Amino acid sequence: MYAPTCLLYALVISMWVDKAPGQACDTFTDLDLHHAIVGTEVNVRLLLYSRADPECGRLLLHSAAPPAMNLSLPTTFIIHGFRPTGSPPVWLLPMAELVLEREDRNVVVVDWNYGAANIDYFRSVRNSKDTATNLTAFIRTMQEHGASLDSIHMIGISLGAHISGFVGADLNGSIGRITGLDAAGPMFAGKLPEYRLDRTDAQFVDVIHTDIDALGLREPLGHIDFYPNGGADQLGCPKTILKGVAYFKCDHQRSTFLFMESLNKTCEIRAFPCTTYDDFLDARCTDCTQFGAQGCPIFGYDVVKWKDTLLRLGQTKSFFNTNGAKPYCRTNYRFDVLTWNQEVQWGYITIKLYGKNQSAKATIDHKRLKFEKYTETQLLAQFDGVVETVEKMSVTYSSAIVLGPKHKLRVLQLRLQRIEGSTSLSRSLCRYDLLLKEKEEVTFRPIPCVDSNF
Incomplete structure (x- = not known):
């Protein structure tokens, strides 16, 4: 995918330092419409969250000192997407907390809001590649300090899904897992795999599609691709433009809330591998015997339990329907x-x-x-x-x-x-x-x- 360039040295590489006693917690960059209009330069900030202090983000700064991260633990990176107004994503910190509740690991929120906050989407697309170069360098430094690439899980939303793919490709597909939440469609639809998220970018790639007719991608990208409600119109989302901005973002953003529900295990959503959504609705895909005693895959965070079978199958499209609000499972x-x-x-x-x-x-x-x-x-x-x-x-x-x-x-x-x-x-x-x-x-x-x- 995107190879490292000399831009690497112009970017801010945020890395690890110990938090001094009394040091205030750092927060996600909060920008506004003014920043989006005038434009911003790429400035990648990495915020570390841990079980010891799950509500406090520790800014990881570049340092020659030994890393403050516990690199014996696995690491999850959460990467947001395009932010046309510059405001922090409402789901970001709740998702980080849910990951920590499920497992003791490092959770790193990738704050590239300075590159994502721009009314010019095409500029943000270019910035996403620079962000990936930055993040690749950070992970290589982690590796030099003893981190295992196998234990890295990248969760990317929209443009963040493609950033995960760029990083994974730069690391030769050696990171453990990439989860793409409604990978961005504009500027990526119809592109060759090296220019977008692809199943060769990690040892295991799972993807959810919730807005294939607008902001997301229709084509399968991972080892397993989930299409809730067919992947287009999500129940509970506005049907007309009269509802304002929610009409444009609800379907796209639903991918994050479905994934978060899989984290808190409010209920399990079983997905059915099928060729088409119509075949799924016609009950032609209810036989799950190919997956053995586990049955058809459970959507979301725990789908990695089906990894071996899904890798053998190569690429699997799966469907399920949801309710219009929590609990989403049926x-x-x-x-x-x-x-x-x-x-x-x-x-x-x-x-x-x-x-x-x-x-x-x-x-x-x-x-x-x-x-x-x-x-x-x-x-x-x-x-x-x-x-x-x-x-x-x-x-x-x-x-x-x-x-x-x-x-x-x-x-x-x-x-x-x-x-x-x-x-x-x-x-x-x-x-x-x-x-x-x-x-x-x-x-x-x-x-x-x-x-x-x-």
Whole structure:
């Protein structure tokens, strides 16, 4: 990718010093719109956070003294992206704290706000390459003091994802892991791998795409690429420009909040390897046996547990859907319907589950479903909550036809199977001989299925 140049010597290389007693904590550079308009020069500042003082950033300064960092610990670098207004990212320090809660390690926040705060995006792109040169030199110095490149994890957001890639390429792909959170698309779409983040930039590269139709990249970049909600429009984000700046940044920024949820383990999001998003929605990708007892990969921080299998597969696209707000995770079921209408029926299905003090809802409406006589229709039902023990459920059918008579769906058998781990749960819930009248909710108690090979 980007080779070190003489610019290295013009850049500020921030490195390690011990914090003197009483020394104030350092903070991320806070700029404003004025800085973004007049432009700023590259000035990379590295802030070290540790478990000993997780809320206090220690500025790492260049020094010939032995490093204050505990280089026997692994190190995580968190690298922000384009900052058109110069304000500090709201998610930055919370993410650093969550990493420290998960593991005892050095967390280094890469503050390149002086290079990122610019209304000229193309200038920030150029500055991102200079930032990568700076960071490469820093990591080489770490290595000289005994740090292992295997133990380095770089988490890059937007332009920060490509900075991680540039650094990784300069180090010959020897760092342990790069996580790209919605890698920036403008100026990088369609580029050769050496000009953007690529799976050869680290021993393991995982990427999440949340804004592929605007600020992010559509093409897969890593060993595994996650596409929540198809990778474009994220639930809960504004649909019109009337919502102001949130309309432009919500989808793009959702990648950081999804990753942070994987860090705090509020809930686990299982992703399903699939060729296309439509195939995923049509429940054609629920077989996870290729991953063995672990099942399909869990999205986010812990996906590294699937590293060996993913490296063997080469490149994997995975999909999952989310809720529009925290908790983002959904509960996945396979829902099979066997009908006996004389004529073909079309429509949508809504399912609700009820348990002790719990309820959850799934609406299957990504397309009009086709129901044929004596033909099984297999659906993916993703519920917005968890019901540990299903005591009753309801089903609503709608043909979505405004004019004309109301339709009915005559059902021989409904079958509900939770997808968990490498296979669905062996125990399935069924209902037999059911009449679904259009837009009328039918509630019933499901029973264990008689035939497990439905």
